[in-house]
Amino acid sequence: MPELPEVEAVMRRLAPRLQGRRIARATVARADLRRMLPPRFAERLGGTRVTGLGRRAKYLLMRLDSGESMLIHLGMSGRMVLRPPGANAPPPVHEHVTLLTDDGWAAGFVDPRRFGSIDLVPTAAEETQGPLAGLGPEPLGDGFDAATLSAALAGRRSAIKVALLDQHLVAGIGNIYASEALHRAGISPLRAAMTVAGAPAGLLVEAIRATLTEAIAASGSSLRDHVLPDGGHGCFQQAFRVYGREGLPCPACAPGTCPGIRRIVQAGRSTFYCPRAQR
DNA sequence: ATACGCCCCTGGTGGC
């Protein structure tokens, strides 16, 4: 589920529940996620207060008054679940970490495939130490524009779609939104990244921004599971132009003229595009 | 530095 818009949606639903709360207790059901949980994980969290929530790329950030930040990555199958006080139902299978707040709520990290991760880093060194170090600019931030994208793409021989998945180049775009943004920009996913430098980069920047902004407004996309901590789900999948729509006409072609959306595999992952509307 | 293949892990789906 989780690319930038989905993580943003999770963060926004989690924040009102956790902001300012004290973590009375943290429990760990299993520590072997993508990486092992940090040493003394539960002890370091217990008794701390959550001073704020945030997001960077696909990471959910929870700042604690202990001076540490918890960096949660949901991987492919991760989600956060909230349970109200007095809920006696057992936690879902694959809930690996549970945070119990001082007002009786529980926030669980659920991740069947365990491609996700949880790290603790000093808040003061959040950007420079740990998994956020070296990430590219936020696509919706000031540091992302035609000039910086052009510079990042210069000299890159790989396909533009593969390049967009490189988190060092720009952070937060995943497999769905790479295909969606390229269609919006009218750029073929097969083009060498270096040929997108210059004028097309400006188009692509605007397409990425518009796509992500609209997806966030829709609370992200829900493909096969419930994404959001309260059990709700995003609805941006209803606005997909190409993702998962092999064989269907694309919205950019005039009626009756679309050859049909194609699915190809790039770097081992599905890409969807229209060979007529994207050059 | 860049590029590519492979791997991590579980679950859902569709074909036979």
Add this chain to the structure above:
DNA sequence: TGCCACCAGGGGCGTA
């Protein structure tokens, strides 16, 4: 019903 192949929103590692 059972079994199997294939697919899935991510990223890190080793190798040229």
